[in-house]
Amino acid sequence: MHTEALVQSILVPLFLILLTTVEDTLLQSVSQVGGVCKFSSESSLRRCRTPDGKICSGRGKCDCGVCICEATDPGKFYGPRCDCHDWVCSTYNGKTCNDRGYCDCGMCECDEGWFGDACQFQEECNLPSRKSKELCKNPEGVVCSNKGTCHCGSCMCNNKDNRGLVTGRFCECDDSECLDEDTGEVCGGHGQCYCGNCYCAAGWHGDKCEFQCDISPWESKRRCKAPDGKTCSNRGTCVCGECNCHDVDPSGDWGDIHGNTCECDERTCLATYDRYTDDYCTGHGQCNCGTCDCKEGWAGKKCEHPLSCSLSLESSMKKCQGTSNLPCFGRGQCQCGKCTCYPPGDSRVTGKNCECDDRQCENISGEICGGYGYCSCGRCICEEGWFGKLCQFQRSCDLSEVQSKEICETSDGVMCSGKGSCHCGQCICRPQDWWVSGEYCECDDRECDKHDGLICTGNGLCNCGNCECWDGWMGNACEIWEGTEY
Numbered sequence: 509m510h511t512e513a514l515v516q517s518i519l520v521p522l523f524l525i526l527l528t529t530v531e532d533t534l535l536q537s538v539s540q541v542g543g544v545c546k547f548s549s550e551s552s553l554r555r556c557r558t559p560d561g562k563i564c565s566g567r568g569k570c571d572c573g574v575c576i577c578e579a580t581d582p583g584k585f586y587g588p589r590c591d592c593h594d595w596v597c598s599t600y601n602g603k604t605c606n607d608r609g610y611c612d613c614g615m616c617e618c619d620e621g622w623f624g625d626a627c628q629f630q631e632e633c634n635l636p637s638r639k640s641k642e643l644c645k646n647p648e649g650v651v652c653s654n655k656g657t658c659h660c661g662s663c664m665c666n667n668k669d670n671r672g673l674v675t676g677r678f679c680e681c682d683d684s685e686c687l688d689e690d691t692g693e694v695c696g697g698h699g700q701c702y703c704g705n706c707y708c709a710a711g712w713h714g715d716k717c718e719f720q721c722d723i724s725p726w727e728s729k730r731r732c733k734a735p736d737g738k739t740c741s742n743r744g745t746c747v748c749g750e751c752n753c754h755d756v757d758p759s760g761d762w763g764d765i766h767g768n769t770c771e772c773d774e775r776t777c778l779a780t781y782d783r784y785t786d787d788y789c790t791g792h793g794q795c796n797c798g799t800c801d802c803k804e805g806w807a808g809k810k811c812e813h814p815l816s817c818s819l820s821l822e823s824s825m826k827k828c829q830g831t832s833n834l835p836c837f838g839r840g841q842c843q844c845g846k847c848t849c850y851p852p853g854d855s856r857v858t859g860k861n862c863e864c865d866d867r868q869c870e871n872i873s874g875e876i877c878g879g880y881g882y883c884s885c886g887r888c889i890c891e892e893g894w895f896g897k898l899c900q901f902q903r904s905c906d907l908s909e910v911q912s913k914e915i916c917e918t919s920d921g922v923m924c925s926g927k928g929s930c931h932c933g934q935c936i937c938r939p940q941d942w943w944v945s946g947e948y949c950e951c952d953d954r955e956c957d958k959h960d961g962l963i964c965t966g967n968g969l970c971n972c973g974n975c976e977c978w979d980g981w982m983g984n985a986c987e988i989w990e991g992t993e994y
Contacts, residue, residue, distance in 0.1 A: 545572035556589060564590040566697055587613055624664070625672055633660030643919045646678035647946045647972045655679040661919055676703055677919075688716045713747040721748040734769035744770040772797035777810060790841075817844035830861035837862045838962045851967075851980055859885070865966065871898050872969060872976050896936070905932035916948070924949045946972050957985035 545552060556563050556570035564575035568590040577590035586592045592613035604611055608627035609618035618627035633640070643661035644651045652663035656679035665672075665679040673683040686694050686701035694701050699708035699717035708717035721728060731749035734741040743765045744753035753770040764774045777788045777795035789800035793811035802811035813821045828835040828842035836847035839862040849862040856866040869876050869883035877888035881899040890899035905912065916923055916930035924935035927949040937949040945951045951972035956963050963970050968977035968986035977986035 547573050558589050558591060628662050629659055635661050639914055642915055646680055647951060652679045723749055732769060734771050741770040743773060774798055812843060819845050828861060830863055838966050839865060867978050872971060901931060901934060907932055918948050
């Protein structure tokens, strides 16, 4: 039975494509007599026009009432009006119709026993209700991100407009962000949307795949290559041979990252604690393409060291570093061997070298040590019966080992994503892999933004690849202090 289904999944799409090709050939042979088209220009275009008024869906040329579809990468458009493409059947795991069916002009025809737009749902379910619900929770513990319903451990996303814009394993993706404002098409009809981001076909660029490039991808990449050999210095995107630098300045008045190949990063001229103020080079120099030119009487990478100080620059930095690689642990300003801790007035950051950061004891909601311990210089001392970095695990357990492991399994049956151990239905991620986190150890915190070597700039927590900032801080890397005093 499985072999028959496999053969069917391969042969049927090939048959449909062949049939379409034969139909187009027959139509063209009928419409042409002696190599001359018998249709008028208007009649020919009418046969190629889609209901929304586009000729061959904007993806091909009309030849005597027959659409000649353009080749694209990935895949190829086909159909009477170039309106079919099988990439829309690809799911988040890269499989076509989850390998449980075949794609027919962008629609999944599912094998027996499966249903859904991507053949992701099984008609018969043997999972207990609690287990099913647990498998539908996103990393924040919300079932189907409150944008769908749970069926046998899989989320059925709400799509009232029947456009299928809410997607993702946990309905966490809103593909309406991929809609072209002018045409209403997903990625302008020239790409595929994955979780709100457009991945464009070859020759197309832009956030919504709205720009077509007239140079080869190789030539485009060559023009965008920076002196260090990296494309746009890894600080921008290459569009038709030109670098669009990531402007991280929230005001939008001036891009901190600039240059023909985004080689200039003026963020390096700002101290860790006061990034995005106008106080470049600690107010004692001029920033030129990411390097500080200090005024007379000042020295240091960021012009932070007064030459009037009795200590040398090296001695001053060494006294401020303590056991860290950064002066004042990246949480303050070092001047003449002494640290001034930031943010100003925050009693949670203390110590000679600002080494104690009691904010590290807080969870996303601001609770200290989960309510089951106290904080000592940035580390939780847990009450008896509790353990974990934030005292989040209880030593006693009323679940059997089998029940516990069932809860810790991911939807594909892997315990804690293979990156941790299970305790009372909770995953304890491997401590040696500091970057692993999440309810099922499925997150990689190395994806969180960082600066000066500090994840979330030390001003927030990394939550499944995204920075959650503490009060008073904002920005992708929690690098912007919202206060007014410095």
